[in-house]
Amino acid sequence: MKTISLGPTYQEMLNPQLLPDAIRRQAALARKNELDPANLFNISWCASDHSIRHVLLPKELTAIEANIIVLVGREFPSGSHKVGPAYATLMEGELAGEIRRGESTIIGPSTGNFGIGTAYIAKLMGYPAVVILPEQMSAERYERIKKYGGRLDLTPGSESDVILVLERTEEYKNDPHNKVLAQFELLPNYRFHRYVTGGSALLAARGRGNGRIAAFVSAPGSAGTLAAGDELKAAFPDCLICALEPRECSTLFNNGRGAHRIEGIGDKMVTLIHNVLTTDYVMLIHDDDCVIGLELLEHQQSFSERMLNLRPRALNYLLGIFGISGICNILGAIRFARHLGLGPQDNVVTIATDGIDRYPSVLQDLNRRKGPITETRLRDWFEQIYGTAGQADLLDLRPQEQKRRLFEYKQATWTRFGYSRAYLDRMQSQAFWDAEYEQISSIDEELTHSRHLAFGRA
């Protein structure tokens, strides 16, 4: 029998005010107990005061005139916005009758946050879960997954060895009870971020500068988040989308591959759900700049304030909201805005996927790797990372030959995993992505109907 799906629609995730009053009240109470299933209705960028959770970076730090707006993902249930695509994929699987409570085991291939989101969502929705991830990710990730009752299956290597995770995932597919929330392949990830994250970014920019968005900057892992850019381009056709990669693993930049330290991004592939048609630029960011950049904002705050001639605790509001990829994103946003020469009316949007809670072990490791952190060293670091001297390593991906290179890379990966040339060819047209996006209204209708079966009209 088909499982009745209980959770928010895409529209309600973008705008939780559309939820029935009773559910909104339950969801507000559930914040006190993270394992209360009513937290499904807290999957949103929207805070309880109906604002979109975001910060504006201080101009003293960015040293540019444009507004850098950062959406803050840490307050999502489970501690990162990756819970959104995990929920959307499970919810769509239930609606399609493919995932059934009491029969299915949920499999989450991941480098961490999607796995945490998968274990969490499976727990709330009543499924056993196995999370497949590389063995060298931050210790905090494994602890969270175990806390949510997920079973861990570790593959060799680190962030950039995701291909081994995908190969292990194939083995699970041999058992029809195993249902894979395949973030790199399945389009609920695209739908969630284009509609919910993209729509939230539009709201966050409203009333700021000229109210438009000049650029969207995001470092892809699955490239789900990057899909928000498609929504921004639909609203503002001249909005530029810039993907970021670790300099140590420059796959979109020049087919490069290598190990790096920015957990969650730089997975040595062009993912299936990456709409490369709309990615205009790719920029490289040195991985340790992100780790050190986090140390400078998080543990060396008063030093950074002195460097910027700010009053004590002026940077306090940034404490805790960045992980390593969040620093990568803000460095990319600042450097891209500088490259474009944007002015005070221009807005650039980027994302902080998760917060500091997942990285104490990584910052301890930095201290161990670099030895004593002296004042001179801090000054050098600050100038190198947040200073204005450095040139951005930027590649324009708009020329046809670049698109062709990326399609070829995508094809080489995904035909190996059984996708047909015909399907991959359809992805070379924007109509493919728009048609996937347009499914949202019928999915929402079906989900609302499913909830009515369970609750009546409440």
Ligand SMILES: Cc1ncc(COP(=O)(O)O)c(C=O)c1O
């Ligand atoms: C910390 C972190 N940052 C960035 C990303 C990249 O997001 P996406 O998979 O939507 O491209 C991830 C993905 O897992 C992540 O965990």
